[in-house]
Amino acid sequence: MRTVTVVGASLAGLYAARELRAQGFDGRLVIVGEEPHRPYDRPPLSKEFLTGSTGSTGSAGATGQTGSTGSTGSTGGGADEGHLALTDAEEEGQLAAEWLLGTRARGLDPRGRTVLLEDGRTVSTDGVVIATGASARRLPGGAALAGVHTLRTLDDARALRAELAGGPRRVVVIGGGFIGAETASSCATLGHDVTVVEAAPLPLVPQLGREMAEVCAALHPRGGTRLITGAPVARLHGTPAVTAVELGDGRRLPADVVVVGIGAVPNTGWLAGSTLALGDGVLCDDGCVTALPRVVAVGDVARVGGVRAEHWTSATQQPAVAVRNLLAGRTVDRARPLPYFWSDQYGSRIQFAGRRRDGDTVRIAEGSTGGDGFLALYERDGVTTAALAVDRPRPFMRIRRELARTAQPASAA
Amino acid sequence: MIPVCRLEDLPVGESIRIDTTPPIAVFNADGELYAIDDTCSHQDASLSEGWLEGCLVECPLHAASFDLRTGQPTCLPARRPVRTHQVTVSDGVIHVRPAVQEGTAA
Ligand SMILES: Cc1cc2nc3c(=O)[nH]c(=O)nc-3n(C[C@H](O)[C@H](O)[C@H](O)COP(=O)(O)OP(=O)(O)OC[C@H]3O[C@@H](n4cnc5c(N)ncnc54)[C@H](O)[C@@H]3O)c2cc1C
Numbered sequence: 001m002r003t004v005t006v007v008g009a010s011l012a013g014l015y016a017a018r019e020l021r022a023q024g025f026d027g028r029l030v031i032v033g034e035e036p037h038r039p040y041d042r043p044p045l046s047k048e049f050l051t052g053s054t055g056s057t058g059s060a061g062a063t064g065q066t067g068s069t070g071s072t073g074s075t076g077g078g079a080d081e082g083h084l085a086l087t088d089a090e091e092e093g094q095l096a097a098e099w100l101l102g103t104r105a106r107g108l109d110p111r112g113r114t115v116l117l118e119d120g121r122t123v124s125t126d127g128v129v130i131a132t133g134a135s136a137r138r139l140p141g142g143a144a145l146a147g148v149h150t151l152r153t154l155d156d157a158r159a160l161r162a163e164l165a166g167g168p169r170r171v172v173v174i175g176g177g178f179i180g181a182e183t184a185s186s187c188a189t190l191g192h193d194v195t196v197v198e199a200a201p202l203p204l205v206p207q208l209g210r211e212m213a214e215v216c217a218a219l220h221p222r223g224g225t226r227l228i229t230g231a232p233v234a235r236l237h238g239t240p241a242v243t244a245v246e247l248g249d250g251r252r253l254p255a256d257v258v259v260v261g262i263g264a265v266p267n268t269g270w271l272a273g274s275t276l277a278l279g280d281g282v283l284c285d286d287g288c289v290t291a292l293p294r295v296v297a298v299g300d301v302a303r304v305g306g307v308r309a310e311h312w313t314s315a316t317q318q319p320a321v322a323v324r325n326l327l328a329g330r331t332v333d334r335a336r337p338l339p340y341f342w343s344d345q346y347g348s349r350i351q352f353a354g355r356r357r358d359g360d361t362v363r364i365a366e367g368s369t370g371g372d373g374f375l376a377l378y379e380r381d382g383v384t385t386a387a388l389a390v391d392r393p394r395p396f397m398r399i400r401r402e403l404a405r406t407a408q409p410a411s412a413a
Numbered sequence: 414m415i416p417v418c419r420l421e422d423l424p425v426g427e428s429i430r431i432d433t434t435p436p437i438a439v440f441n442a443d444g445e446l447y448a449i450d451d452t453c454s455h456q457d458a459s460l461s462e463g464w465l466e467g468c469l470v471e472c473p474l475h476a477a478s479f480d481l482r483t484g485q486p487t488c489l490p491a492r493r494p495v496r497t498h499q500v501t502v503s504d505g506v507i508h509v510r511p512a513v514q515e516g517t518a519a
């Protein structure tokens with residue numbers, strides 16, 4: 001293989017580029033990214049980046065994160081944007097890649113040998129890594145009112161942060177999932193008046209099951225945020241800026257700022273004319289290989305063995321397997337990662353690992369749900385299937401390792 | 414020198430966090446004592462709550478691993494070292510001498 005093109009210059013794309021070099025690929029490496037920024041880390045965007053606390057890494061100094069890393073140093077943000085950078089100049093030098101940033105790919109030819117770029121250029125390639133991630137889902141029919149935000153990109157976060165900097169606001173967060181909850185928590189920390197509206201009777205039930213979803217929902221009022229459930233949004237009011245959110249039952253919530261956190265959709269639109277199988281993501285086998293053996297997919301956009309994860313850890317673990325298979329030209333290795341994610345809200349750290357199914361029983365193994373943290377185990381037929389911890393990193397780590405030892409490929413679960 | 418705890422209160426395989434600024438983690442790795450900065454150099458996690466194996470500790474948040482002897486990360490996502498600190502035992506009590514912070518006149 002002489003040329004490999006990575007499409008998507010974020011977490012999974014960068015890890016794929018690193019793996020290509022680590023696994024001995026010394027040909028031409030092209031990285032195409034729609035955003036103008038060098039790869040940066042998204043999880044802090046709803047957490048410390050929004051609240052403006054740079055986290056605890058300050059003491060060690062931001063070595064290597066100079067203005068040359070691209071995502072840093074432009075408007076506003078200042079030093080803490082440096083903490084988001086996933087690479088530094090030294091590593092970029094070692095990768096020896098051609099970065100085509102601010103450039104959207106708009107197509108992949110049927111054989112997977114040519115990547116078409118938005119600006120009309122083409123990249124001839126022998127292998128392709130698809131790492132185009134996901135975009136924030138928007139409210140259906142929602143005209144773009146001022147004051148209405150989504151939170152997926154650095155630019156989104158900058159815009160929201162700027163709006164939150166102008167004194168106390170009435171913030172309505174639509175969607176009580178993890179990103180919605182973290183955003184609400186960060187807004188509350190900043191002293192805003194925050195309401196979360198959730199269409200389902202309870203947020204996070206698909207992820208955590210009813211019992212534990214209830215426990216996590218209780219974090220909102222404890223943190224000073226109102227949570228309104230079973231409340232689909234009917235429409236937004238205001239011109240040109242939003243003034244209120246109207247719920248299905250007619251209630252109107254006054255709002256200066258609205259954050260729409262209703263999930264993410266995989267970025268597969270650019271692949272419409274390709275021969276790849278699409279369907280809520282790019283369909284791949286257990287080894288991240290698509291219908292074409294020289295095209296692999298990783299991260300939020302990839303449906304690997306029937307499962308599409310939207311977790312940081314999956315995006316960092318899949319590339320090693322995907323690249324091995326890409327370089328081999330067939331599936332020689334399978335991804336068997338244990339699903340894992342974390343979330344920080346209202347001063348608590350939530351960690352979840354494993355594959356929970358409806359009907360699993362939940363047992364509190366340590367601490368208590370009313371107190372200062374706990375470890376909960378999901379069990380089926382006497383076997384632990386998953387674990388949830390709130391502020392219990394140490395026992396969680398132990399159980400996560402045990403679960404990982406017995407983890408099966410995604411499709412076998 | 415900061416007293417940490419009695420030697421017998423930190424058995425092999427255990428770790429303890431001391432609330433200095435910044436906090437320090439002390440480990441008993443197979444009988445050898447080590448002290449490093451407690452806060453991971455990647456993001457916000459306490460290494461004293463990590464997974465200890467030999468001379469390596471794995472961060473409980475994103476699994477970066479650090480060599481306790483040098484403070485150097487051995488894998489991503491951490492790319493910067495944590496500081497190491499000197500540990501001694503006198504009269505059965507573990508003590509830590511915090512490394513002088515870069516850029517301070519201590
Ligand atoms: C606010 C926020 C908080 C989060 N917090 C957590 C957390 O606490 N824990 C956790 O486990 N996970 C968290 N996540 C999820 C995690 O960030 C994602 O799983 C991860 O970013 C996925 O990486 P990726 O590279 O697959 O996709 P993305 O990060 O979405 O990157 C895809 C990139 O591809 C680019 N792209 C898209 N289409 C094209 C195209 N046609 N041509 C060229 N480039 C294109 C996009 O612009 C983007 O830069 C969070 C996500 C967000 C947004």
Ligand code: FES
Binds near residue numbers: 455473
């Ligand atoms: S905080 Fe330690 S690896 Fe991320």
